[in-house]
Structures are given as C-alpha cells and as structure tokens.
Amino acid sequence: MAEGLDKKIEQLEGLYKTIPKTQCTKTTCADWCCSRLPTAVNADGLFISLPLIYSIEFLNIKKFITENFQKKDIEEFYDYNSKRPLCSFKDPKSPGCLIYPVRPFTCRVFGRCVPPVFFGMEYPPEAANEIFCPHLKIMDKDKEKVFQDRFPVYWTELANLSASVSVFTIEQLDAIHRVSDVHDIFITGWKEFALLTSATPLWLEKNFASFWKAHGNLL
Ligand code: SF4
Numbered sequence: 497m498a499e500g501l502d503k504k505i506e507q508l509e510g511l512y513k514t515i516p517k518t519q520c521t522k523t524t525c526a527d528w529c530c531s532r533l534p535t536a537v538n539a540d541g542l543f544i545s546l547p548l549i550y551s552i553e554f555l556n557i558k559k560f561i562t563e564n565f566q567k568k569d570i571e572e573f574y575d576y577n578s579k580r581p582l583c584s585f586k587d588p589k590s591p592g593c594l595i596y597p598v599r600p601f602t603c604r605v606f607g608r609c610v611p612p613v614f615f616g617m618e619y620p621p622e623a624a625n626e627i628f629c630p631h632l633k634i635m636d637k638d639k640e641k642v643f644q645d646r647f648p649v650y651w652t653e654l655a656n657l658s659a660s661v662s663v664f665t666i667e668q669l670d671a672i673h674r675v676s677d678v679h680d681i682f683i684t685g686w687k688e689f690a691l692l693t694s695a696t697p698l699w700l701e702k703n704f705a706s707f708w709k710a711h712g713n714l715l
C-alpha cells in the first residue's frame with residue numbers, strides 16, 4: 497500500500513478511536529442497527545447499498561477484507577449483481593458484522609443521541625431521532641462530551657481524508673472526466689465503490705455517465 501494511504505488510514509483509525517464505545521443492552525432486537533435503516537429505492541427500483549461510506553473508509557475496508565477473507569468471499573463482496581438492501585457485511589449466520597474492526601463511521605454512531613448533522617449537512621432536529629435507540633449504552637462516558645461537540649466536524653474530517661486519496665487510478669479518473677463533470681467520488685455505498693473502482697477505463701467511458709445519472713441523485 498502507498499505510504500500516503502497508510503498514513504491516511506492511521507488518521508482514520510485515530511478518528512474512530514475518539515468515538516466512545518457503546519453496548520447494546522437488548523438481545524431481542526434482531527439487529528435493528530444493521531437492518532432497518534431505510535434504503536431509498538427510486539421508481540425504477542434502483543438504490544445505493546447501505547451504509548453510505550466515505551472513500552477513505554472504502555479503502556480501509558478493502559484492505560481489511562483483502563487481508564482477512566478468502567478469494568471466494570472477496571469476490572462476493574465485490575459482486576455488484578449481489579447488491580441487496582441489507583448491508584453486504586452483515587453476517588448471515590449471526591447478529592454480527594463481518595468487518596467489525598473497520599466498520600464505517602455511520603455504523604459507529606448509529607443508535608446514539610447526536611446533533612442532526614449527517615454527511616456534513618444540517619437536518620431538522622427530528623432527523624436525529626431516526627438513528628436514536630434507547631437501548632444503546634454509552635460505555636466511555638468521560639469521552640462523550642468531546643464526542644458530541646466534535647460530531648458535526650467529523651464529517652468534514654472524513655471528507656478531507658477522502659479528498660486526499662482517490663479510490664480511482666489516474667486512467668479511471670480520466671475516463672470519468674471525459675464523460676461527466678464528476679471530479680471524484682467521496683461518498684457512496686460499498687457495492688457502488690466496488691463496481692466503479694474495479695471497472696476498466698473503457699467500461700467507465702461507456703457506462704459511467706448513465707450509471708451516475710441514475711445513482712448519483714439517490715445519495
Ligand atoms: S442498539 Fe438498539 S437498534 Fe441497535 S441492536 Fe441494540 S437494541 Fe437494536
């Protein structure tokens with residue numbers, strides 16, 4: 497891995513460490529956290545895979561699965577045709593997460609009482625209720641005040657980290673620029689990142705514009 501990317505991933509891990517640990521106090525929830533976030537499906541049945549992640553998080557998850565999973569599992573994670581509303585990393589055999597050590601920021605803050613700022617945008621106060629769960633217990637209470645104050649800024653920090661390391665090669669970005677006014681992609685779902693970053697420049701030149709026209713506005 498490039499030295500620059502190593503450093504950015506260290507910074508991402510540092511950011512994650514500042515989030516106070518939590519514990520679910522209810523065992524009968526059937527994983528509401530991972531399975532009940534509404535997936536926005538449009539009239540054509542198109543949707544972005546959830547959870548939404550930043551591109552720096554995509555690179556971190558990609559590194560983790562490359563080091564920890566068999567080829568067959570990795571192919572399944574990357575298979576765009578197996579996209580479904582439920583997260584690709586939800587363990588089908590248990591309530592667990594297959595990538596728990598590198599789960600994205602949104603998963604780490606789900607269930608908490610937070611200010612209504614998501615992906616750097618301010619929402620009406622009730623928007624924060626959608627992710628709140630009264631059964632989530634904060635473990636590191638001494639870190640909570642600092643976390644709450646920093647919450648609106650985390651999104652900017654994630655965006656800045658993402659802007660500093662592209663998930664695409666120069667050839668892929670050139671192809672994207674030839675057919676669209678997209679500069680780079682910093683937020684989307686795992687499957688969308690997987691599809692686009694695995695594509696050849698020729699495929700992107702042929703398909704990116706229509707793909708992004710259909711999917712970009714679902715974000
Ligand atoms: S924190 Fe709440 S939503 Fe999440 S698994 Fe526990 S009970 Fe379910």
Ligand code: SF4
Pocket residue numbers: 529530546547583584585586587592593594595596599600603
């Ligand atoms: S990444 Fe893990 S914690 Fe997050 S939604 Fe998927 S399975 Fe759940």
